[in-house]
Amino acid sequence: MEEYKYKSRRKFLRDLAGTSAFLALYSFPTELLANNDDYVKITILHTNDWHSRIEPFPEDGGKFAGMGGAVYRAAIINEIRKIEKNILLLDDGDVFQGTPYFNFYGGELEFKLMSKMGYDAGTLGNHDFDAGLEGLIKQLPNANFPLLNANYNFNNTLLKEIIKPYQIFIKDGIRIGVFGIGIKLEGLVPAKMYGETQYNDPIATARVITDKLKHEEHCDLVICLSHLGYKYKDATVSDEVLAAQTQDIDLIIGGHTHTFMEAPASIKNASGNEVLIFQVGWAGINLGRVDFFLEKKSKRKWSKHHTVSVTKKTN
Amino acid sequence: MNRRYYFLLLFFLFSCTTYHTTKVEWSAYHFEDKKNHIAADTSFVNLIAPYKNALDTQMNAVVGKNEKTLFSKKPEGSLGDFFADALREQTEKAYQKKIDISFFNSGGLRIPEIPKGDIKVTTIYELMPFENEIVVMTIDGNTLLKILQYSAKRGGDPISGVRYTIKNDLPIDITINNEALQPNGSYTYATNDYLAAGGDNMTFLKDIKQEKMNLKLRDMLFDYFKSHPQPLNLSTDGRVQIQK
Secondary structure, three states: OOOOOOOOHHHHHHHHHHHHHHHOOOOOOOHHHHOOOOEEEEEEEEEOOOOOOOOOOOOOOOOOOOOOOHHHHHHHHHHHHHHOOOEEEEEOOOOOOOOHHHHHHOOHHHHHHHHHHOOOEEEOOHHHHOOHHHHHHHHHHHOOOOEEOOOEEOOOOOOOOOOEOEEEEEEOOEEEEEEEEOOOOOOOOOHHHHOOOEEOOHHHHHHHHHHHHHHHOOOOEEEEEEOOOOOOOOOOOOHHHHHHOOOOOOEEEOOOOOOEOOOOEEEEOOOOOEEEEEOEOOOOOEEEEEEEEEEOOOOOEHHHHOOEEOOOOOO | OOHHHHHHHHHOOEEEEEEEOOOEEOOOOEEOOOOOOOOOOHHHHHHHHHHHHHHHHHHOOEEEEEOOOEEOOOOOOHHHHHHHHHHHHHHHHHHOOOOOEEEOOHHHOOOOEEOOEEEEHHHHHHHOOOOOEEEEEEEEHHHHHHHHHHHHHOOOOOEEOEEEEEEOOEEEEEEEOOEEOOOOOEEEEEEEHHHHOOHHHOHHHOOOOOEEEEEEHHHHHHHHHHOOOOOEOOOOOOOEEEEO
16 A cells, blocks of 8 residues: 655645545444544434334335334434444434324324434424424424424414524534425425425525534534435435535435435535435434544544445345 | 554544444444344333334234235336226225226325235325325316326326326327327316325316315225225236336
């Protein structure tokens, strides 16, 4: 291997960025980093489109037989909590609708389980409107975490001032801004379900919010919970479009399209920096995980020079 | 820290992984088979138990039996054919007149398959969780063409009473009850109230007179199972094809 001779670490990092594909072939004992004083490790865990799958899929020989289930998700999250101290557990919406648990209990158990698992934030998917605004409000007391959305204007609805656009989380001195972006409801959700909710342009909204999170709130990491969908054949706004047309987003946690991604997609944003998009299918079959390493002293983010490594799930 | 260490560090500035809830491997963690290695937290089991117990008796009842697994597939799958045929047939009973065509959005079928064997109540809820009801309209041939153009563009949807081919994202060789589509013809059409009201951006149906059957799609399925000998043995019949 070629020997690197750089005077400054930063320059070293910058130059190394170009060889990321090559670097991804190697493995590294990441647990060493967790104990390192110079760096803060932020572990993002995420789900999307749970669709009321409280129990694993039935053992009926189906495609997903035995997969998923809140009990095992909770156990895995608990295992990770034993090892990692800076965890942010996020959900991308469409918690509701898909099994009799929703038809009969309206989402009560879903929110109770997520609260117990320690979710830090969620957002609104189109199916979270399936019991109407009243149905959603009724279940909010069961969620001890905020549902974030920045591009639905709820001012003329019962949700006014209940749904916040973003929230800042501070982990080990690292400021993490999380905001939510929802899909256009008209033509997708029956109008009587969302009432007077106004949909604002996702890109324009995201630009305003990211600017605020970066420059007023001084966030070190910016995460978007987007329920727009990963990508479409036509020009419909999607996570890919959102990533490319904004700046300052580090990670888009996606949903809606039920896309099973083994690795996050990497997109160049409007300033040429990389944005990760990660979505893990649906129904709680997978739990996504992204670890960020940030330099403590300068809070300089190493994401600018990152490589992505994914271990495939094993069946 | 020496330079070599930094270099190693950089390999994993970002580490991303997908956790599978049954068994997962990652560089720093190793989750073995859930049954053997990760103990379930009984407090979660206990939280779910009262909800589950109240549902189980009703939801585990068997409503039907399947000889073969029904799959959801584009342009045509056996699950979609089954659903659309059931919709047409059961709506005819409710409407007490012939229904020429039934149509449903593929995204409205919420599970990818109904495995062979016993079909439980819960499976029908999972296939059709929405509270949507059946709507009947009388449409002309041009409106039907719009529906098929809309559907062909996205690769096909569950349909019954119509056979056609998708070529370059457009419908061709359309027949209704074995007769070519007549632009000025009149057809009875069954669908759900979601699509009839412009759902999935099917905006061109909104202004057509709609007759509500006061029958939920889910209940329509339960009725279908009651009135058909079991097990069902259903396959696709090539009603929607793709021509390259």
